[in-house]
Amino acid sequence: MNSRLFAVAPRVREALDHGRPVVALESTIIAHGMPYPANVETALAVESIVREHGAEPATLGVLDGQIIAGMSPAEITCIGSTPGVVKACERDLPWAVATRANAAVTAGASVAIAAACGIRVFVTGGIGGVGLEAANDFDISADLPALALHPVLTVCAGAKAFMDIAATLQFLETWRVPVATLGAPDYPLFYTRQSGVPSPWNAQSEDEVARVFAARLALGQQGGLLCAVPVPAAHELPAAVTAEATTRAWRESRSAGLAGKDLTPFLLARVAELTGGESLAANIALIRNNARAGAAIAGALVLYTRPS
Numbered sequence: 001m002n003s004r005l006f007a008v009a010p011r012v013r014e015a016l017d018h019g020r021p022v023v024a025l026e027s028t029i030i031a032h033g034m035p036y037p038a039n040v041e042t043a044l045a046v047e048s049i050v051r052e053h054g055a056e057p058a059t060l061g062v063l064d065g066q067i068i069a070g071m072s073p074a075e076i077t078c079i080g081s082t083p084g085v086v087k088a089c090e091r092d093l094p095w096a097v098a099t100r101a102n103a104a105v106t107a108g109a110s111v112a113i114a115a116a117c118g119i120r121v122f123v124t125g126g127i128g129g130v131g132l133e134a135a136n137d138f139d140i141s142a143d144l145p146a147l148a149l150h151p152v153l154t155v156c157a158g159a160k161a162f163m164d165i166a167a168t169l170q171f172l173e174t175w176r177v178p179v180a181t182l183g184a185p186d187y188p189l190f191y192t193r194q195s196g197v198p199s200p201w202n203a204q205s206e207d208e209v210a211r212v213f214a215a216r217l218a219l220g221q222q223g224g225l226l227c228a229v230p231v232p233a234a235h236e237l238p239a240a241v242t243a244e245a246t247t248r249a250w251r252e253s254r255s256a257g258l259a260g261k262d263l264t265p266f267l268l269a270r271v272a273e274l275t276g277g278e279s280l281a282a283n284i285a286l287i288r289n290n291a292r293a294g295a296a297i298a299g300a301l302v303l304y305t306r307p308s
């Protein structure tokens with residue numbers, strides 16, 4: 001690995017070299033998904049939860065054109081408090097590197113970076129998906145093909161609630177990405193536990209998810225696995241609240257003519273306003289819960305992928 005391009009923090013390098021579990025974390029949720037200071041507080045809390053559950057956290061981002069795997073608290077604070085940080089998806093990484101930019105990385109870019117660093121598990125809040133009008137505007141998040149290409153297991157609470165969930169699952173089926181929901185029959189709806197769309201596969205435990213991904217790797221199949229974990233019941237938004245807020249925010253985004261990578265940050269912020277902050281509380285609760293699940297999966301995965 002080119003150390004001018006990639007800086008893997010020594011604590012992360014050591015964990016990887018000793019076969020200890022590592023969990024990658026993204027930074028677009030910090031820079032563009034939540035307001036300051038809740039974003040930085042949440043990012044640091046998520047790292048602590050990963051540690052408490054036996055894994056080493058590696059928050060990913062780009063600083064001065066160098067791809068960092070394992071940002072320090074000061075670096076996380078910088079990404080989370082500096083206005084104008086770029087949102088980099090996978091195709092933006094060469095640009096961020098060549099122009100020495102500071103950039104937050106999306107879920108898809110994180111999966112690509114994790115794969116390059118040898119990290120097997122990635123945790124986020126919600127992934128991108130197939131947009132509601134994709135049949136006309138082709139808005140399909142670059143997160144989805146990234147899941148199909150890179151050998152990394154992603155833990156999330158569903159695709160964001162303003163996506164077409166059935167179409168997102170169909171896209172992942174076509175791109176032969178295994179999709180599991182942990183402990184529930186429905187694929188979750190990010191802020192809300194049930195989307196009304198059945199999950200392709202249900203897993204009973206983190207251990208089972210790790211075993212299935214280990215089998216995928218052992219079979220020599222290319223690409224990752226998507227594990228959805230429903231938001232904890234105590235923090236979920238009622239389905240009607242999610243539906244009303246996301247529908248209204250979506251209509252406003254149409255009137256404002258928003259498209260491309262600006263759309264998701266707008267919708268997340270607008271839904272938070274429309275729900276009086278309830279969606280932000282749900283977002284924080286679900287990523288904390290995902291961190292716990294991801295660390296457990298990473299712990300099991302190192303056992304199932306240990307060379308014999």
Ligand code: PSU
Nearest residue numbers: 028029033106107125126128141261264
């Ligand atoms: N989920 C959140 N907050 C976020 C995102 C997801 O709770 O900020 C980010 C992730 O980084 C994801 C990106 O990769 O939104 C998807 O953006 P788009 O829909 O433009 O592909």
Ligand code: MN
Nearest residue numbers: 139140141260
């Ligand atoms: Mn999009």
